[in-house]
Amino acid sequence: MKTLSTLVSSISAITLGMLSGSAMAAPSGTVAFLMPDQASTRYEQHDFPGFKATMSKLCPDCKVLYQNANADVATQQQQFNSVIAQGAKVIVLDPVDSTAAASLVHLAQSQGVKVIAYDRPVPSTPADYYVSFDNEGIGRLIAQSLVQHLKDTGVPTNKGGLLEVNGSPTDAAAGLIKKGIHSGIASSGYKTLAEYDTPEWAPPKAQQWVSGQITRFQSQIVGVVAANDGTAGGTVAAFKAAGVNPVPPVTGNDATIAGLQLIIAGDQYNTILKPSETVAAAAAKVAVGFLSGQAAKGETTLFNTPTQLFTPMVITAKNLKAEVVDKGFASGKTLCTDRYAEGCKKLGITN
Incomplete structure (x- = not known):
């Protein structure tokens, strides 16, 4: 079986190029991974395990918070507020409602918190990064x-x-x-x-x-x-x-x-x-880069947001x-x- 570490290694050459600077220190900090629903089994089975594995590898001293909103906008709003209160400096957000998520992005950015739109974009306002399959x-x-x-x-x-x-x-x-x-x-x-x-x-x-x-x-x-x-x-x-x-x-x-x-x-x-671990690993690399004070560069731009898309x-x-x-x-x-x-x-x- 292909392991998560193998999947992570296979995209390292691509995703490392997204981050400015030649080396990436392993800082400490809190990163939140907020997923939208439980109807799709991928989040618990693939996305979060892939994200956590890469975070553990790149930033062993980082704290990772995981929440799933179970398709409820209000729940995701509460979870978003909660992870900010817990000190999250980067939030990876797969929004329940892409339009409603604009207010979450504004809230985070007003407090110096970076937002990585994950899988689903936030069209009406620029996030700090967007990573997804095409x-x-x-x-x-x-x-x-x-x-x-x-x-x-x-x-x-x-x-x-x-x-x-x-x-x-x-x-x-x-x-x-x-x-x-x-x-x-x-x-x-x-x-x-x-x-x-x-x-x-x-x-x-x-x-x-x-x-x-x-x-x-x-x-x-x-x-x-x-x-x-x-x-x-x-x-x-x-x-x-x-x-x-x-x-x-x-x-x-x-x-x-x-x-x-x-x-x-x-x-x-x-x-x-579309092995979700691939996109999750890319999001983790960008998150660690943000914690290190590095800017992420996308291969393209969507919704005025630096973007990395993977081909399925x-x-x-x-x-x-x-x-x-x-x-x-x-x-x-x-x-x-x-x-x-x-x-x-x-x-x-x-x-």
């Missing part, structure tokens, strides 16, 4: 991958169309993914039957909406562009509950264990592999073994449980 690129990639699959399998463009299950309307990253999806299907010839912005990225809400669209459009639905693995799972559940077999191809994003297993089972067409990879059944299992991002033992064992056998994945 969210617009993710939307475009999953949509283009689905479109190509439909064409390769001979699905006509003039019979039916696509559903689009977007992310949370309060999440600016979801807006970027949505923009990418639109561009990915714009010239495909396939029309969008309907689309939905899923509150809080909640899979049950995605499932409920898709269930209504199945009743409305029935066999006209030739595919679904879902913005992450959670909404994809809700989408697949809706088709299963309606007795649709096979399920039309469904996209995803995040390469969660559940999403990968749905691909193995043939119920989900693709996902996006599309995963389908064709490359899941080579890119996910063989490279140690998930093991056959984890993926090939119970009903997924037969699918793993077909893909050559062993425990």
Whole structure:
């Protein structure tokens, strides 16, 4: 299995270039890591462990505070105020509400606290840094991958169309993914039957909406562009509950264990592999740089904020073994449980 230290080492050459100065001292200080929700399992399983591991390596005397707002804006406001009161000098913020987060950025900066926007940007005011995967690129990639699959399998463009299950309307990253999806299907010839912005990225809400669209459009639905693995799972559940077999191809994003297993089972067409530890490690490096009094330089600028974007990879059944299992991002033992064992056998994945 690929360890966190291996992932951290693999991006060192890139992220060290973001920091001014030739050497980075290991200061002491308090850094907060504030995540938005628990519906996405990645934060506890990948993002925070990756962030903590890199902080421990670069700044063993630093104190790391972790909070998750569970999709509640008021809770995140309280957590933000709390970590400032506890002496945080750098806050890594993945906002519940990207618009409401502007006031948090202003509050922190007025007290000399640096804010690193993480995964989701804060469009209306400049943070001190923004680090993420290329969210617009993710939307475009999953949509283009689905479109190509439909064409390769001979699905006509003039019979039916696509559903689009977007992310949370309060999440600016979801807006970027949505923009990418639109561009990915714009010239495909396939029309969008309907689309939905899923509150809080909640899979049950995605499932409920898709269930209504199945009743409305029935066999006209030739595919679904879902913005992450959670909404994809809700989408697949809706088709299963309606007795649709096979399920039309469904996209995803995040390469969660559940999403990968749905691909193995043939119920989900693709996902996006974006090891969150990579972005978390980059955020930790920038945070330590801020504690050292160094300015962070981005590879680009988004929302008037120095920005570092990482490029993700599309995963389908064709490359899941080579890119996910063989490279140690998930093991056959984890993926090939119970009903997924037969699918793993077909893909050559062993425990």
